[in-house]
Amino acid sequence: MGKAFTKEERQEVQERLRRIGLRLLAENGIKNISIRQLTGEAGIAQGGFYTFYKDKDDFVEDLFLLRVKEKTDLMYENRESTVADPRGFIVNLIYNEGMHLKKNKAFVNSESDTIRFFRDNKSEKSGDLYREFLKKMIGYWEENGYKINCDIEKMLSVGSAAGMLFVNSELIGEEHFPEIYKVFCEAETDMFFKCREVK
Numbered sequence: 001m002g003k004a005f006t007k008e009e010r011q012e013v014q015e016r017l018r019r020i021g022l023r024l025l026a027e028n029g030i031k032n033i034s035i036r037q038l039t040g041e042a043g044i045a046q047g048g049f050y051t052f053y054k055d056k057d058d059f060v061e062d063l064f065l066l067r068v069k070e071k072t073d074l075m076y077e078n079r080e081s082t083v084a085d086p087r088g089f090i091v092n093l094i095y096n097e098g099m100h101l102k103k104n105k106a107f108v109n110s111e112s113d114t115i116r117f118f119r120d121n122k123s124e125k126s127g128d129l130y131r132e133f134l135k136k137m138i139g140y141w142e143e144n145g146y147k148i149n150c151d152i153e154k155m156l157s158v159g160s161a162a163g164m165l166f167v168n169s170e171l172i173g174e175e176h177f178p179e180i181y182k183v184f185c186e187a188e189t190d191m192f193f194k195c196r197e198v199k
Helices: 007-028 037-040 046-051 056-077 084-104 114-122 125-143 152-167 177-192
Strands: 146-150 193-197
Touching: 007 037, 007 056, 007 084, 037 046, 046 056, 056 125, 084 125, 084 152, 084 177, 084 193, 125 146, 125 152, 177 193
Parallel strands: none
Antiparallel strands: 146 193
C-alpha cells in the first residue's frame, strides 16, 4: 500500500510530477515517458503515481492541459498588447503554437505519438480551455471598441487542420513550410474571424 499524503504533500508532489513530466515530455516525447523515471526523480514510490493518476495517458493529458492553461492565462494577462490588432493576435497565436509543436517534434508523421494520443483519447478539455480563452478575448476586444464576429468552433477546428499540415510538412518542403503555414493561418482566420473597429 502506498504512502498516504497530506493535502499539502499531495499538492507539492503533484506539482513536482508535472514539472518533471513536462521536461521529460519535451526531451523524450509521449511514448518514452517512464513512470519509473518520473517517480524516481519526484522522490516517491512508483505505486505512489497512481494516487494522482489512473494511468500514463491520464498524466499526459494533465500535462497538456496544464500547458494550455498556463499559456492562455499568460496571454490573457498580457491582453492589452493585443488591442491594436486582434486579427494579428489570432493569426500569430495559431502560427506560433503550431511552429512550437513542430520545433518540439510533436508532429513527426501521420502516426506520431502526439497525433495518436489525441486521436485515441479524444479529450475535449483542451478545446474547452481554448474556447473559454477565445470568449474572454472577444469580450475584452468588444469592450475596447471592436465588433467581433467569430465562429469559435470552426476556429478550434483550424488547429486540427493545421495538425494535418504538420504531419505532412516533409511533402511541402522544410524551406517553404513556414511561409505556406503562415498563409494558411491568415486565410483560416479571415474565414472565421471578422473584426472591425467601431469607436
